Amino acid sequence: EAGVTQSPTHLIKTRGQQATLRCSPISGHTSVYWYQQALGLGLQFLLWYDEGEERNRGNFPPRFSGRQFPNYSSELNVNALELEDSALYLCASPFQEATDTQYFGPGTRLTVL
């Protein structure tokens, strides 16, 4: 069973550009959570998708958006990139709500120059 996958591994953009990050959850998992981990900090919850719908979002500006596709893979879009958006973006999927754990992908490291 393949784990959570993310692409690309690294992404370099300049200020003002848009970035698109992708995530595929473990097969059969319907929920996808996105987190941002800025350098030296813990994880901050970004977005939660389940069954194709956005269920909740963290305290981030509307520049951060995304969607979930019918196959449950997900896309995170960051518009009008700012230097402070440079971070590791992690995607995770639990087996089901109320389960004991969630599994993370390897992350996408976004650098904004």
Add this chain to the structure above:
Amino acid sequence: AQKITQTQPGMFVQEKEAVTLDCTYDTSDQSYGLFWYKQPSSGEMIFLIYQGSYDEQNATEGRYSLNFQKARKSANLVISASQLGDSAMYFCAMREGLSFDDMRFGAGTRLTVKP
């Protein structure tokens, strides 16, 4: 308010020795879950161990055990027989609701295992 506190930014341990990583949490909920994750330099968050607030026994997973002291609101991770591959960032996290959007992470502890 800080929900999860990890007071040790960095820790060193000799190979084959045990090490305890501290974590305290703050919640008024009766039902919650506590997690520890390992993050190597590659970036991936690796799940290590889980403790439910109603679990009476301390959780154990191989060389990892969680020292759960509910009254003190602490959930320390104990790694026995440290290995060089244990060198990484370790994050404590707490989930208060049923979904993971309620999950809060600590700032992490960087563990270095010395040969």
